[in-house]
Amino acid sequence: MTTTRFAPSPTGRLHVGNIRTALHNWMLARQAGGRFILRIDDTDAERSREEYVEAIRADLAWLGLDFDREERQSARLDRYEAAFAALHAAGRIYPCYESAQELEVKRKIALGRGLPPVYDRAALRMTDAERKAKEAEGIAPHWRFLLDHAEPIIWQDAIRGPQRFDPVQLSDPVIRRADGSWLYIMPSTVDDIDMGVTHVLRGEDHVSNTAVQIQIFTALFAAGFGAPSDSAPALPVFAHEALLVGREGKLSKRLGSLGCETFRARGIEPEAIIALLARLGTSQPVEPIADRSKLVAGFDLGTFGRAPAKFDEQDLERLNAAIVHQLPFAAVQDRLPHGMDEAGWHAIRPNLARVGEAADWWRLVTGPIAPPKLSREDRAFVAEAAAALVWSEDPWGALTARLKQITGRKGRALFLPLRQALTGMDHGPDMGELLPLIGESEARARLQAAARD
Protein backbone atom coordinates (compact mmCIF):
# COMPACT_ATOMS: atom_id res chain seq x y z
CA MET A 1 0.00 0.00 0.00
CA THR A 2 1.32 3.44 -0.90
CA THR A 3 2.39 5.02 2.36
CA THR A 4 3.77 8.53 2.67
CA ARG A 5 4.71 10.60 5.64
CA PHE A 6 5.09 14.23 6.52
CA ALA A 7 7.75 14.54 9.20
CA PRO A 8 7.99 18.03 10.67
CA SER A 9 10.19 18.86 13.61
CA PRO A 10 8.02 20.73 16.14
CA THR A 11 10.52 23.53 16.60
CA GLY A 12 8.33 26.17 14.95
CA ARG A 13 5.15 26.64 12.98
CA LEU A 14 4.72 25.24 9.50
CA HIS A 15 5.80 27.58 6.74
CA VAL A 16 4.84 27.55 3.11
CA GLY A 17 7.70 25.17 2.19
CA ASN A 18 6.62 22.60 4.79
CA ILE A 19 2.99 23.01 3.78
CA ARG A 20 3.93 22.19 0.21
CA THR A 21 5.79 19.03 1.28
CA ALA A 22 2.85 17.99 3.46
CA LEU A 23 0.42 18.61 0.61
CA HIS A 24 2.38 16.61 -1.95
CA ASN A 25 2.74 13.66 0.40
CA TRP A 26 -0.97 13.83 1.15
CA MET A 27 -1.82 13.98 -2.56
CA LEU A 28 0.42 11.05 -3.38
CA ALA A 29 -1.24 8.91 -0.70
CA ARG A 30 -4.79 9.98 -1.51
CA GLN A 31 -4.36 9.46 -5.23
CA ALA A 32 -3.24 5.88 -4.63
CA GLY A 33 -5.87 5.23 -1.94
CA GLY A 34 -2.95 4.74 0.44
CA ARG A 35 -1.95 6.01 3.86
CA PHE A 36 -0.63 9.39 4.92
CA ILE A 37 1.26 9.50 8.21
CA LEU A 38 2.00 12.56 10.31
CA ARG A 39 5.31 11.84 12.00
CA ILE A 40 6.45 14.29 14.62
CA ASP A 41 10.26 14.36 14.54
CA ASP A 42 10.76 15.37 18.14
CA THR A 43 14.02 13.69 19.08
CA ASP A 44 15.49 17.11 19.78
CA ALA A 45 13.94 17.48 23.23
CA GLU A 46 15.44 20.87 23.81
CA ARG A 47 14.03 22.58 20.74
CA SER A 48 10.77 20.63 20.36
CA ARG A 49 7.65 22.22 21.88
CA GLU A 50 4.23 20.75 22.51
CA GLU A 51 2.57 23.98 21.40
CA TYR A 52 4.12 23.52 17.96
CA VAL A 53 2.85 19.95 17.76
CA GLU A 54 -0.62 21.33 18.40
CA ALA A 55 -0.12 24.14 15.90
CA ILE A 56 1.00 21.64 13.24
CA ARG A 57 -2.13 19.55 13.78
CA ALA A 58 -4.31 22.66 13.70
CA ASP A 59 -2.69 23.92 10.51
CA LEU A 60 -3.10 20.56 8.77
CA ALA A 61 -6.75 20.46 9.88
CA TRP A 62 -7.35 23.97 8.54
CA LEU A 63 -5.75 22.99 5.25
CA GLY A 64 -7.87 19.84 5.15
CA LEU A 65 -4.86 17.53 5.00
CA ASP A 66 -6.15 14.62 7.04
CA PHE A 67 -3.74 11.94 8.15
CA ASP A 68 -4.40 8.28 8.87
CA ARG A 69 -1.93 7.89 11.68
CA GLU A 70 0.19 10.05 13.95
CA GLU A 71 3.56 8.90 15.18
CA ARG A 72 6.08 10.53 17.44
CA GLN A 73 9.74 9.81 17.50
CA SER A 74 9.95 10.50 21.24
CA ALA A 75 7.65 7.49 21.78
CA ARG A 76 9.86 5.18 19.76
CA LEU A 77 13.20 5.44 21.51
CA ASP A 78 13.31 1.70 22.21
CA ARG A 79 13.23 1.02 18.46
CA TYR A 80 16.19 3.34 17.93
CA GLU A 81 18.08 1.52 20.70
CA ALA A 82 17.35 -1.78 18.94
CA ALA A 83 18.50 -0.44 15.57
CA PHE A 84 21.60 1.02 17.16
CA ALA A 85 22.41 -2.33 18.77
CA ALA A 86 21.89 -4.14 15.45
CA LEU A 87 24.17 -1.72 13.57
CA HIS A 88 26.74 -1.83 16.34
CA ALA A 89 26.80 -5.62 16.33
CA ALA A 90 27.29 -5.48 12.56
CA GLY A 91 30.30 -3.20 12.98
CA ARG A 92 28.62 -0.24 11.29
CA ILE A 93 28.80 2.15 14.23
CA TYR A 94 31.89 3.49 15.97
CA PRO A 95 32.54 5.78 18.92
CA CYS A 96 34.19 9.17 18.43
CA TYR A 97 35.63 11.52 21.00
CA GLU A 98 36.44 14.74 19.14
CA SER A 99 35.06 17.95 20.55
CA ALA A 100 33.14 20.36 18.33
CA GLN A 101 36.22 22.63 18.29
CA GLU A 102 38.54 19.82 17.20
CA LEU A 103 36.18 18.92 14.37
CA GLU A 104 36.01 22.55 13.32
CA VAL A 105 39.82 22.74 13.17
CA LYS A 106 39.91 19.57 11.02
CA ARG A 107 37.33 21.10 8.73
CA LYS A 108 39.30 24.29 8.32
CA ILE A 109 42.52 22.43 7.61
CA ALA A 110 40.82 20.32 4.91
CA LEU A 111 39.25 23.38 3.32
CA GLY A 112 42.59 25.20 3.50
CA ARG A 113 44.19 22.37 1.51
CA GLY A 114 41.39 22.57 -1.05
CA LEU A 115 39.92 19.24 0.11
CA PRO A 116 36.26 18.50 0.84
CA PRO A 117 35.64 18.81 4.61
CA VAL A 118 35.00 15.11 5.08
CA TYR A 119 35.52 13.51 8.50
CA ASP A 120 38.90 11.73 8.46
CA ARG A 121 37.82 8.68 10.51
CA ALA A 122 40.57 9.29 13.05
CA ALA A 123 38.37 7.76 15.78
CA LEU A 124 38.14 4.54 13.81
CA ARG A 125 41.87 4.08 14.12
CA MET A 126 41.96 4.55 17.89
CA THR A 127 43.16 1.66 20.01
CA ASP A 128 41.16 0.31 22.93
CA ALA A 129 43.69 1.89 25.27
CA GLU A 130 43.21 5.30 23.65
CA ARG A 131 39.44 5.01 23.97
CA LYS A 132 39.74 4.00 27.59
CA ALA A 133 41.97 6.99 28.22
CA LYS A 134 39.35 9.34 26.74
CA GLU A 135 36.64 7.80 28.88
CA ALA A 136 38.86 8.04 31.93
CA GLU A 137 39.09 11.78 31.20
CA GLY A 138 35.28 11.82 31.43
CA ILE A 139 34.73 12.19 27.67
CA ALA A 140 31.69 10.19 26.57
CA PRO A 141 31.66 9.16 22.91
CA HIS A 142 29.30 10.28 20.21
CA TRP A 143 28.62 7.72 17.52
CA ARG A 144 29.09 7.68 13.78
CA PHE A 145 27.69 5.37 11.13
CA LEU A 146 30.44 3.78 9.06
CA LEU A 147 29.71 4.39 5.40
CA ASP A 148 30.61 1.62 3.02
CA HIS A 149 33.11 3.07 0.56
CA ALA A 150 33.08 0.05 -1.75
CA GLU A 151 30.42 1.18 -4.18
CA PRO A 152 28.74 4.36 -5.32
CA ILE A 153 25.33 5.08 -3.86
CA ILE A 154 22.78 5.23 -6.63
CA TRP A 155 19.04 5.63 -6.83
CA GLN A 156 16.42 6.61 -9.32
CA ASP A 157 14.89 9.77 -7.92
CA ALA A 158 11.26 10.16 -8.96
CA ILE A 159 11.83 13.87 -9.59
CA ARG A 160 15.56 14.32 -10.19
CA GLY A 161 16.18 11.19 -12.19
CA PRO A 162 19.28 8.99 -11.68
CA GLN A 163 21.38 10.04 -8.68
CA ARG A 164 24.89 8.98 -7.85
CA PHE A 165 27.00 9.75 -4.78
CA ASP A 166 30.54 8.68 -4.09
CA PRO A 167 30.49 7.72 -0.38
CA VAL A 168 34.15 8.71 -0.09
CA GLN A 169 33.01 12.31 -0.51
CA LEU A 170 30.63 12.04 2.46
CA SER A 171 31.41 12.19 6.18
CA ASP A 172 30.37 9.23 8.27
CA PRO A 173 27.28 10.77 9.82
CA VAL A 174 26.97 11.28 13.56
CA ILE A 175 23.84 9.39 14.53
CA ARG A 176 23.93 9.73 18.30
CA ARG A 177 25.20 12.48 20.56
CA ALA A 178 27.41 11.97 23.59
CA ASP A 179 24.41 12.53 25.87
CA GLY A 180 22.66 9.55 24.24
CA SER A 181 20.18 11.64 22.24
CA TRP A 182 19.51 10.93 18.56
CA LEU A 183 20.18 12.96 15.49
CA TYR A 184 17.55 12.89 12.78
CA ILE A 185 19.30 10.63 10.29
CA MET A 186 18.94 7.12 11.76
CA PRO A 187 15.57 7.36 13.57
CA SER A 188 14.02 8.60 10.35
CA THR A 189 15.24 5.49 8.53
CA VAL A 190 14.06 3.18 11.33
CA ASP A 191 10.63 4.83 11.18
CA ASP A 192 10.41 4.56 7.42
CA ILE A 193 11.12 0.84 7.72
CA ASP A 194 8.76 0.19 10.66
CA MET A 195 5.92 2.25 9.19
CA GLY A 196 6.16 0.69 5.75
CA VAL A 197 6.81 4.03 4.05
CA THR A 198 6.84 3.45 0.30
CA HIS A 199 7.58 7.00 -0.87
CA VAL A 200 9.89 9.53 0.74
CA LEU A 201 9.01 12.85 -0.84
CA ARG A 202 10.82 15.88 0.56
CA GLY A 203 12.85 18.95 -0.30
CA GLU A 204 16.10 18.73 -2.23
CA ASP A 205 17.98 19.92 0.86
CA HIS A 206 17.71 16.25 1.88
CA VAL A 207 19.40 14.75 -1.18
CA SER A 208 22.69 13.99 0.56
CA ASN A 209 20.80 12.67 3.60
CA THR A 210 19.14 10.21 1.24
CA ALA A 211 22.53 8.95 0.07
CA VAL A 212 23.49 8.25 3.69
CA GLN A 213 20.08 6.88 4.60
CA ILE A 214 20.15 4.41 1.71
CA GLN A 215 23.23 2.89 3.31
CA ILE A 216 21.54 2.87 6.72
CA PHE A 217 18.49 1.13 5.23
CA THR A 218 20.70 -1.46 3.59
CA ALA A 219 22.77 -2.01 6.74
CA LEU A 220 19.60 -2.41 8.84
CA PHE A 221 18.12 -4.86 6.36
CA ALA A 222 21.38 -6.82 6.32
CA ALA A 223 21.26 -6.93 10.12
CA GLY A 224 17.79 -8.44 9.83
CA PHE A 225 16.20 -5.36 11.29
CA GLY A 226 12.56 -4.85 10.43
CA ALA A 227 12.70 -7.12 7.41
CA PRO A 228 9.73 -9.43 7.07
CA SER A 229 11.09 -12.94 6.75
CA ASP A 230 9.13 -13.91 3.65
CA SER A 231 9.80 -10.91 1.47
CA ALA A 232 12.89 -9.07 0.39
CA PRO A 233 12.98 -5.65 2.02
CA ALA A 234 12.67 -2.80 -0.43
CA LEU A 235 13.90 0.74 -0.28
CA PRO A 236 11.22 3.39 -0.58
CA VAL A 237 10.97 5.49 -3.72
CA PHE A 238 12.82 8.76 -3.10
CA ALA A 239 11.72 12.02 -4.62
CA HIS A 240 13.27 15.41 -3.90
CA GLU A 241 11.50 18.53 -4.97
CA ALA A 242 13.21 21.76 -5.89
CA LEU A 243 13.01 24.33 -3.15
CA LEU A 244 10.56 27.17 -3.01
CA VAL A 245 11.94 30.65 -3.51
CA GLY A 246 10.44 34.11 -3.26
CA ARG A 247 9.46 36.24 -6.24
CA GLU A 248 12.95 37.70 -6.42
CA GLY A 249 14.25 34.19 -6.99
CA LYS A 250 16.06 33.97 -3.67
CA LEU A 251 15.46 31.79 -0.68
CA SER A 252 13.78 34.47 1.32
CA LYS A 253 13.45 34.82 5.04
CA ARG A 254 9.90 35.86 4.50
CA LEU A 255 8.90 32.45 3.12
CA GLY A 256 10.32 30.86 6.22
CA SER A 257 7.84 32.69 8.40
CA LEU A 258 4.84 32.68 6.10
CA GLY A 259 2.33 30.14 7.32
CA CYS A 260 -1.33 29.34 7.91
CA GLU A 261 -1.69 31.94 10.65
CA THR A 262 -0.75 34.76 8.28
CA PHE A 263 -2.77 33.33 5.39
CA ARG A 264 -5.82 32.95 7.55
CA ALA A 265 -5.57 36.47 8.96
CA ARG A 266 -5.31 37.75 5.41
CA GLY A 267 -8.47 35.99 4.32
CA ILE A 268 -6.70 33.44 2.13
CA GLU A 269 -8.76 30.28 1.70
CA PRO A 270 -7.09 26.91 2.25
CA GLU A 271 -8.27 25.93 -1.23
CA ALA A 272 -6.28 28.78 -2.76
CA ILE A 273 -3.11 27.62 -1.00
CA ILE A 274 -3.78 24.05 -2.08
CA ALA A 275 -4.45 25.05 -5.70
CA LEU A 276 -1.23 27.08 -5.84
CA LEU A 277 1.12 24.71 -4.04
CA ALA A 278 -0.25 21.58 -5.73
CA ARG A 279 1.13 22.68 -9.09
CA LEU A 280 3.76 25.31 -8.40
CA GLY A 281 7.07 24.09 -9.81
CA THR A 282 5.39 21.52 -12.05
CA SER A 283 4.62 21.68 -15.75
CA GLN A 284 0.90 21.73 -14.97
CA PRO A 285 -0.72 25.18 -15.04
CA VAL A 286 -1.64 26.81 -11.73
CA GLU A 287 -5.38 27.33 -11.97
CA PRO A 288 -8.12 28.32 -9.51
CA ILE A 289 -9.30 24.77 -8.96
CA ALA A 290 -11.49 24.71 -5.86
CA ASP A 291 -12.20 21.00 -6.07
CA ARG A 292 -9.08 19.35 -4.68
CA SER A 293 -10.08 15.91 -5.94
CA LYS A 294 -9.26 17.22 -9.44
CA LEU A 295 -5.80 18.26 -8.27
CA VAL A 296 -5.27 14.89 -6.60
CA ALA A 297 -6.35 13.00 -9.73
CA GLY A 298 -3.80 14.83 -11.87
CA PHE A 299 -0.89 14.74 -9.40
CA ASP A 300 2.22 13.41 -11.10
CA LEU A 301 5.80 13.52 -9.80
CA GLY A 302 6.95 13.28 -13.42
CA THR A 303 5.70 16.84 -14.01
CA PHE A 304 7.94 18.35 -11.31
CA GLY A 305 10.74 20.54 -12.61
CA ARG A 306 14.30 20.87 -11.35
CA ALA A 307 14.30 24.67 -11.18
CA PRO A 308 13.35 26.35 -7.89
CA ALA A 309 9.62 27.02 -7.70
CA LYS A 310 8.75 30.70 -7.33
CA PHE A 311 6.18 31.52 -4.71
CA ASP A 312 4.48 34.82 -5.42
CA GLU A 313 2.09 36.23 -2.85
CA GLN A 314 0.27 38.20 -5.53
CA ASP A 315 -0.48 34.98 -7.42
CA LEU A 316 -1.94 33.64 -4.22
CA GLU A 317 -4.16 36.72 -3.83
CA ARG A 318 -5.42 36.42 -7.41
CA LEU A 319 -6.05 32.72 -7.04
CA ASN A 320 -7.84 33.37 -3.79
CA ALA A 321 -10.28 35.82 -5.38
CA ALA A 322 -10.99 33.38 -8.21
CA ILE A 323 -11.59 30.58 -5.71
CA VAL A 324 -13.86 32.74 -3.51
CA HIS A 325 -16.01 33.41 -6.58
CA GLN A 326 -16.65 29.68 -6.85
CA LEU A 327 -17.22 28.79 -3.20
CA PRO A 328 -20.66 27.35 -2.51
CA PHE A 329 -22.84 28.88 0.20
CA ALA A 330 -22.45 25.81 2.42
CA ALA A 331 -18.68 26.30 2.50
CA VAL A 332 -18.85 29.87 3.77
CA GLN A 333 -22.19 30.06 5.61
CA ASP A 334 -20.62 30.26 9.09
CA ARG A 335 -18.48 33.21 8.10
CA LEU A 336 -21.17 35.37 6.49
CA PRO A 337 -22.93 38.34 8.10
CA HIS A 338 -26.16 37.62 9.90
CA GLY A 339 -29.14 37.27 7.57
CA MET A 340 -27.12 36.76 4.41
CA ASP A 341 -28.69 33.85 2.57
CA GLU A 342 -27.70 31.82 -0.46
CA ALA A 343 -29.09 34.38 -2.94
CA GLY A 344 -27.17 37.10 -1.10
CA TRP A 345 -23.95 35.10 -1.26
CA HIS A 346 -24.40 34.48 -4.98
CA ALA A 347 -25.06 38.18 -5.65
CA ILE A 348 -22.06 39.38 -3.67
CA ARG A 349 -19.52 36.61 -4.26
CA PRO A 350 -18.21 37.95 -7.61
CA ASN A 351 -17.14 41.20 -5.91
CA LEU A 352 -15.01 39.65 -3.22
CA ALA A 353 -11.30 39.12 -3.01
CA ARG A 354 -11.86 37.43 0.36
CA VAL A 355 -14.90 36.06 2.18
CA GLY A 356 -14.49 38.56 5.03
CA GLU A 357 -15.43 41.42 2.69
CA ALA A 358 -18.97 40.03 2.35
CA ALA A 359 -20.10 42.10 5.34
CA ASP A 360 -19.16 45.37 3.61
CA TRP A 361 -21.18 44.51 0.55
CA TRP A 362 -24.07 43.08 2.55
CA ARG A 363 -24.55 46.54 4.05
CA LEU A 364 -25.75 47.62 0.61
CA VAL A 365 -28.70 45.31 1.15
CA THR A 366 -29.41 45.94 4.80
CA GLY A 367 -28.62 49.67 4.72
CA PRO A 368 -28.30 52.38 5.63
CA ILE A 369 -26.44 53.38 2.49
CA ALA A 370 -24.33 56.47 1.92
CA PRO A 371 -26.55 59.17 0.37
CA PRO A 372 -25.53 59.55 -3.27
CA LYS A 373 -24.67 62.94 -4.82
CA LEU A 374 -26.75 63.21 -7.97
CA SER A 375 -27.10 66.00 -10.50
CA ARG A 376 -30.44 67.75 -10.84
CA GLU A 377 -31.27 65.75 -14.02
CA ASP A 378 -30.36 62.48 -12.38
CA ARG A 379 -32.50 63.37 -9.37
CA ALA A 380 -35.46 63.85 -11.70
CA PHE A 381 -34.58 60.57 -13.38
CA VAL A 382 -34.52 58.56 -10.15
CA ALA A 383 -37.83 60.17 -9.13
CA GLU A 384 -39.24 58.70 -12.32
CA ALA A 385 -37.66 55.40 -11.40
CA ALA A 386 -39.36 55.43 -7.99
CA ALA A 387 -42.71 55.86 -9.74
CA ALA A 388 -41.93 53.26 -12.41
CA LEU A 389 -40.79 50.54 -10.01
CA VAL A 390 -42.99 47.46 -10.28
CA TRP A 391 -42.17 44.31 -8.40
CA SER A 392 -41.83 41.10 -10.37
CA GLU A 393 -39.55 38.09 -10.77
CA ASP A 394 -36.96 40.39 -12.31
CA PRO A 395 -37.62 43.90 -10.99
CA TRP A 396 -34.30 45.29 -12.27
CA GLY A 397 -34.84 44.04 -15.85
CA ALA A 398 -38.39 45.41 -15.82
CA LEU A 399 -37.38 48.77 -14.31
CA THR A 400 -34.53 49.47 -16.69
CA ALA A 401 -36.54 48.40 -19.75
CA ARG A 402 -39.38 50.71 -18.70
CA LEU A 403 -37.09 53.68 -17.99
CA LYS A 404 -35.31 53.22 -21.28
CA GLN A 405 -38.65 53.51 -23.01
CA ILE A 406 -39.87 56.51 -21.03
CA THR A 407 -36.65 58.53 -20.90
CA GLY A 408 -34.65 57.34 -23.91
CA ARG A 409 -31.63 56.91 -21.61
CA LYS A 410 -29.35 53.96 -22.17
CA GLY A 411 -26.01 52.52 -21.06
CA ARG A 412 -24.22 54.31 -18.25
CA ALA A 413 -26.71 57.21 -18.15
CA LEU A 414 -29.47 54.70 -17.50
CA PHE A 415 -27.73 52.37 -15.07
CA LEU A 416 -25.33 54.47 -13.03
CA PRO A 417 -27.77 56.89 -11.32
CA LEU A 418 -29.99 53.93 -10.43
CA ARG A 419 -27.07 52.02 -8.94
CA GLN A 420 -25.98 55.13 -7.03
CA ALA A 421 -29.47 55.78 -5.72
CA LEU A 422 -30.02 52.16 -4.72
CA THR A 423 -26.61 51.38 -3.21
CA GLY A 424 -24.83 54.71 -2.62
CA MET A 425 -21.96 53.39 -4.74
CA ASP A 426 -20.99 53.55 -8.37
CA HIS A 427 -19.84 49.95 -8.65
CA GLY A 428 -20.66 46.70 -6.97
CA PRO A 429 -22.65 43.51 -7.30
CA ASP A 430 -24.93 42.77 -10.21
CA MET A 431 -28.04 44.93 -9.71
CA GLY A 432 -30.30 42.24 -11.14
CA GLU A 433 -29.33 40.03 -8.21
CA LEU A 434 -29.08 42.79 -5.64
CA LEU A 435 -32.41 44.53 -6.16
CA PRO A 436 -34.60 41.55 -5.15
CA LEU A 437 -32.53 41.30 -1.96
CA ILE A 438 -33.05 44.99 -1.14
CA GLY A 439 -36.81 44.51 -1.51
CA GLU A 440 -39.54 46.63 -3.00
CA SER A 441 -40.35 49.14 -0.28
CA GLU A 442 -36.72 49.76 0.69
CA ALA A 443 -35.78 50.16 -2.98
CA ARG A 444 -38.56 52.68 -3.53
CA ALA A 445 -37.59 54.56 -0.37
CA ARG A 446 -33.96 54.77 -1.52
CA LEU A 447 -34.96 56.03 -4.96
CA GLN A 448 -37.23 58.64 -3.39
CA ALA A 449 -34.58 59.74 -0.94
CA ALA A 450 -32.00 60.11 -3.71
CA ALA A 451 -34.50 62.14 -5.75
CA ARG A 452 -34.84 64.59 -2.84
CA ASP A 453 -31.19 65.05 -1.89
Ligand code: GLU
Ligand atom coordinates in the same frame (compact mmCIF):
# COMPACT_ATOMS: atom_id res chain seq x y z
N1 GLU B 1 12.23 16.36 10.30
C1 GLU B 1 12.85 16.42 9.02
C2 GLU B 1 12.69 17.82 8.46
O1 GLU B 1 11.80 18.52 8.89
C3 GLU B 1 12.18 15.41 8.10
C4 GLU B 1 12.85 15.19 6.82
C5 GLU B 1 12.27 13.97 6.14
O2 GLU B 1 11.22 14.11 5.51
O3 GLU B 1 12.82 12.90 6.28
O4 GLU B 1 13.48 18.26 7.64
